[in-house]
Amino acid sequence: MSDEAETEIELQTLPLDAWHRARGGRMVPFAGYHMPVQYEGIMAEHLWVRESAGLFDVSHMGQLLLSGPDLDAELEKLIPADVKGVKLHGQKYSLLLADNGGILDDLMFTRWEDGIYMVVNGAVKYDDIAHLRDHLPDEITLNHMDDQALLALQGPKAADALGRLVPGVAELVFMTGGRFDWNGVPLWISRSGYTGEDGFEISVPGDKAEALADALCAQPEVKPIGLGARDSLRLEADLPLYGHDLDPETTPLMAALGFAVASKRRREEANFPGAERVLLEREQGPVVKRVGLLVEGRQPVREGAAVLDAEGSEVGKVTSGGFAPTLGAPIAMAYVPAAMAEVGTKIQLNQRGKVHEATVTAMPFVPHRYVRGSK
Amino acid sequence: MRYFTEDHEWVDVDGDIGTVGITDYAQGQLGDIVFVDVPEEGKTVTKGDEAAVVESVKAASDVYTPVSGTVIEGNAELADNPGLVNEDADGEGWFFKLTLSDPSELEGLMDEAKYDAFVAKL
Numbered sequence: 001m002s003d004e005a006e007t008e009i010e011l012q013t014l015p016l017d018a019w020h021r022a023r024g025g026r027m028v029p030f031a032g033y034h035m036p037v038q039y040e041g042i043m044a045e046h047l048w049v050r051e052s053a054g055l056f057d058v059s060h061m062g063q064l065l066l067s068g069p070d071l072d073a074e075l076e077k078l079i080p081a082d083v084k085g086v087k088l089h090g091q092k093y094s095l096l097l098a099d100n101g102g103i104l105d106d107l108m109f110t111r112w113e114d115g116i117y118m119v120v121n122g123a124v125k126y127d128d129i130a131h132l133r134d135h136l137p138d139e140i141t142l143n144h145m146d147d148q149a150l151l152a153l154q155g156p157k158a159a160d161a162l163g164r165l166v167p168g169v170a171e172l173v174f175m176t177g178g179r180f181d182w183n184g185v186p187l188w189i190s191r192s193g194y195t196g197e198d199g200f201e202i203s204v205p206g207d208k209a210e211a212l213a214d215a216l217c218a219q220p221e222v223k224p225i226g227l228g229a230r231d232s233l234r235l236e237a238d239l240p241l242y243g244h245d246l247d248p249e250t251t252p253l254m255a256a257l258g259f260a261v262a263s264k265r266r267r268e269e270a271n272f273p274g275a276e277r278v279l280l281e282r283e284q285g286p287v288v289k290r291v292g293l294l295v296e297g298r299q300p301v302r303e304g305a306a307v308l309d310a311e312g313s314e315v316g317k318v319t320s321g322g323f324a325p326t327l328g329a330p331i332a333m334a335y336v337p338a339a340m341a342e343v344g345t346k347i348q349l350n351q352r353g354k355v356h357e358a359t360v361t362a363m364p365f366v367p368h369r370y371v372r373g374s375k
Numbered sequence: 376m377r378y379f380t381e382d383h384e385w386v387d388v389d390g391d392i393g394t395v396g397i398t399d400y401a402q403g404q405l406g407d408i409v410f411v412d413v414p415e416e417g418k419t420v421t422k423g424d425e426a427a428v429v430e431s432v433k434a435a436s437d438v439y440t441p442v443s444g445t446v447i448e449g450n451a452e453l454a455d456n457p458g459l460v461n462e463d464a465d466g467e468g469w470f471f472k473l474t475l476s477d478p479s480e481l482e483g484l485m486d487e488a489k490y491d492a493f494v495a496k497l
Contacts, residue, residue, distance in 0.1 A: 042432040043407035228406070228433050298457070299410040300430050323409040323432050330409075 014059040015149045015206035019213055023224055031060045031122035035227055042228035046325040049195055049233055050366075053155035054225035055216050062125030063148050063203060066132070067115030068140035075116060078135055079107075080252065080272040082263035086111045091175040091190050095252055095260050096120075096128060101274020101281075102248035103255060104131060106240070110177055110190060115141075117188070119150070119201075121242045149209035154199030154233075156369060157221035162189075162200055165215055169200060173373035182212065194230070196237025196368045235331060236324050238292060238363035244303055245290060245319040245333050253281035254335065256290045256363075288316060289341040292363035295321070295330040295349070295356055305351035307336050315340070318349060326366045332358065378441065378481050379490035385465070386441040388481065393442055396469040397429065397460065400494045405431040408460045413449030413471050420446060420473065422480050427470045429460065442480045444473035 012033050020027065025036030036057070038045060048054055066075065072083045081094035088111050096104040105128050109118040120128045125144075132142055153162050159170045166180045169189055177190030185208045193199040204212050216222050231241070240246050240255060251274065252260050261267060261278060270279060295301050300323045307316030321332030332349075340347060345360040377387045383401035387394045402408065410430040420426045420440045427438040427449075449471045452459055460468035475481075485493060 037433070038406060041407050046432075232432060298454075299412065299428075300432075300435070302435065323430070325407075325432065 014057065015209040016057045016059065016213055019210050025226060030227055033060045035060060038226035038228045039224055042232060043325045045225045045229035046232050048223050049155045049197060049225055049229060050326055053153055053158040053161050053221040055213060055222050056152040056154065056225050056230055058152050059149040060122030061150055062120040062122065062128060063145040063150060064118040064120065065115050065143040065145055066118060066140060071116060071140060074136050074140055076272065078273065080261045080266055082266055089177050091177055091192055093260060096131065097273040098248055099273050101251040101277040103246045103250050104248060106242055106246055108192065123243055147206050148203050149206045151202045151204060151213065152193050152199060153216060154193045154195040154197045156198060158199040161216065161219035161221040164219060174370040191371065194239050195233040196364055196366060198369055198371045232322055232325055235320050235322060236326055236364065236366040237368060241320060251281060251286065252278055253286040254288055254290065258282060285338055288335045288337055290333055291336055291341050291360045292365060293332040293334055293347060293358040294361045295332055295358045298330065300330040301332050301349050301351050301356050305349045307334050308348040308350055324365060331365050377487060378484035380441045380484060381493065382439055384438060384441045391475045391478065392472060393444065393475050394469050394472045395440060397438060397464055399464045402461050402464040405429065405436065407432045408457045411453040411457045411460060413453060414446045416446055416448060418446040420444060438470060441484060442475050443477050444475045446471050446473045448472045
């Protein structure tokens with residue numbers, strides 16, 4: 001059998017490194033860190049999150065705190081979100097855009113008392129920091145909170161489990177957060193995540209992460225979950241992964257993230273990077289678009305497979321693909337020409353010389369179960 | 376008699392018929408297996424060829440034939456139940472059977488004791 005080649009780079013360790021190993025986590029290189037890809041097995045872990053609650057270590061992600069004068073207006077020059085409209089402890093998804101509208105990263109930001117707290121992808125966090133530092137005025141302070149760990153507790157029983165340790169978290173609604181105290185440890189907790197399930201993300205001082213992870217996994221609903229299941233969960237939930245489904249060649253509309261440019265004020269002001277192109281694509285539709293595919297048969301069609309047109313020419317690419325444990329079938333995300341992006345369109349995929357039949361399908365593949373507030 | 380490769384395939388030889396599978400160590404490394412593609416009857420394979428594909432949730436891997444020969448049967452059970460490889464890699468989860476064209480190729484393979492020692496060092 002073939003082994004995958006591993007690149008020799010200097011890998012860093014995260015606060016929970018020993019904790020993962022002690023729990024049988026199989027460690028792999030990811031985003032420059034040693035990270036657990038699985039514990040008991042991806043399939044079982046995936047299904048456990050959909051039924052109960054799973055604890056993910058996402059400490060590789062960048063936690064940033066921005067503060068300073070005119071921060072909202074300055075940040076709006078770099079992302080298309082309505083920053084000014086975000087209330088205290090409100091959280092929003094947005095995109096760091098290049099001048100041509102290409103996506104440099106996707107991120108979450110939250111208004112704190114003393115600034116904007118931002119969580120960015122681990123693999124590009126140093127690029128993001130450099131980009132922010134280059135483009136924000138010197139008066140704006142950027143603090144990389146690299147002494148903080150980040151845990152995600154995801155699943156329908158997450159609120160029961162976390163609520164037992166930290167009373168009050170159940171009162172948060174999707175995309176809001178709050179400050180909590182756990183045995184004297186200050187926690188920032190938001191009701192958010194990247195699995196499509198209800199759940200929480202918890203920022204905790206790195207030296208308290210083990211104790212918190214232990215306390216969470218002592219709850220009967222909770223098991224530790226690796227990156228493998230995180231990937232299959234987010235794929236089922238139509239959540240694109242930066243570096244795979246999103247990159248500088250893709251724009252918000254191509255990526256089917258039109259909701260990231262939903263603010264009418266921001267569109268009218270048209271003063272975010274790449275606004276001209278992004279707004280034109282919003283008006284006329286992008287030339288290529290990210291779609292979901294149901295693949296026939298059982299064989300997964302993965303990142304890199306070609307999308308073929310009726311003549312058999314390559315007109316697009318699969319950017320994520322795999323076996324969906326919840327559905328028991330292979331699914332994928334791909335970029336296809338607009339004419340092929342309609343739900344129900346039959347598409348052929350070429351992977352290693354073998355042609356697979358697929359159908360464009362509405363995403364998410366598995367319904368979201370976020371706990372939203374009443375409007 | 377069963378022989379092993381450094382790529383974690385096994386071939387069980389009875390006369391000039393060989394049965395090929397992947398080892399229990401290999402299935403454990405792959406994790407949950409969701410798809411297996413086995414060669415069809417009549418296919419001629421040369422030692423070291425990519426003869427089958429095994430896909431876990433995480434990744435696709437090629438399975439190389441440990442010996443040359445002509446395939447006489449692919450394990451049809453695996454199409455509907457690829458998880459059989461996880462459950463019983465050494466037995467029911469076999470991949471294909473072939474008629475050996477050059478039994479001398481077996482001399483380059485490991486026996487079970489050598490393979491176990493090889494895996495212990497990984």
